[in-house]
Amino acid sequence: LGPLHTEFDGKGNAYTSMFISSEVVKWKLGTWEVLDRMPVYYSVGHLMIPGGDSQKPWGKYLLSLNKITKDRFLPTGPELAQSAQLIDISGDKMKMLLDFPTIGEPHYAQAIPADLVKNNGLKFYKLSENTNPAATKSEAAGGIRRQGKAVHVNMIAIRSHFAPDNLEGVQLGDTVYFHVTNIEQDWDIVHGFGVLGANNSEIVIAPGETRTLKWVPTMVGVFPFYCTD
Known part of the structure; x- marks a missing residue:
């Protein structure tokens, strides 16, 4: 029935x-x-x-x-x-x-x-083949640069920290772009990235991959970013 x-x-x-x-x-x-x-x-x-x-x-x-x-x-x-x-x-x-x-x-x-x-699964992206223009392939290559009201943070993620891990000088009215590269070259070592107050939640970055999170501060204060995965 x-x-x-x-x-x-x-x-x-x-x-x-x-x-x-x-x-x-x-x-x-x-x-x-x-x-x-x-x-x-x-x-x-x-x-x-x-x-x-x-x-x-x-x-x-x-x-x-x-x-x-x-x-x-x-x-x-x-x-x-x-x-x-x-x-x-x-x-x-x-x-x-x-x-x-x-x-x-x-x-x-x-x-x-x-x-x-x-038999067709990808275990990780080869860092040497990452052609993303915002890719950061070593901790020494990371940095912060301002272009008018846009602040670009070129960051790496690796067990178990981000670098650079301290961002100062952001002002109300700025838009911050976190370009995060997971420089791990090991299977299943993904890293999540989130910023307190980000409206687009978070990103998850596979080994060897670069992804970008946009964040707009809405008040003066200290805002943590953290690994979510």
Whole structure:
């Protein structure tokens, strides 16, 4: 009862979520006969089969994105976690593999085989190949320069400090541009950068990358900047 979303396995079968009866129904394209049913908990919305809405799905697993958990997990108050359930669809009958909580009501998902990602991932940007005109490739090369009402700070980030790390002489009416280069050359050593009062929140700089944060002071005072990641 309550069909909501259908995905396909590439083998002539379709899988439809049933919101009211809390189940996934497997059926045959062409004959429309029901081949299998799998209870899910509870009130399933969307489904996800890797590539399930493409011409060539990877029809081995299905993820049921459920909206209600009720008695499934430790109660945490008026608002409970949602849940997802991983189902093996490689055989004639569906098999439940994993039941786990999720945060936030799920609405649609996509997945692809890990091999398509892990062999093509970039671990870091080579600092020697950074062509950003605001790049600062060493602590000694950093500095502060004023161009009228614009103040440019060429800064490096490295475990575990920024340089230059003390900025004086900024006045109301100025616009400050922090050009931050993460000079790390190691995988997953990213650095976040935020300034108190910046309306554009923060930036996250990958190893070897240069990014710029704009900050406009709105009052006289001392304003910290800090690593946010």
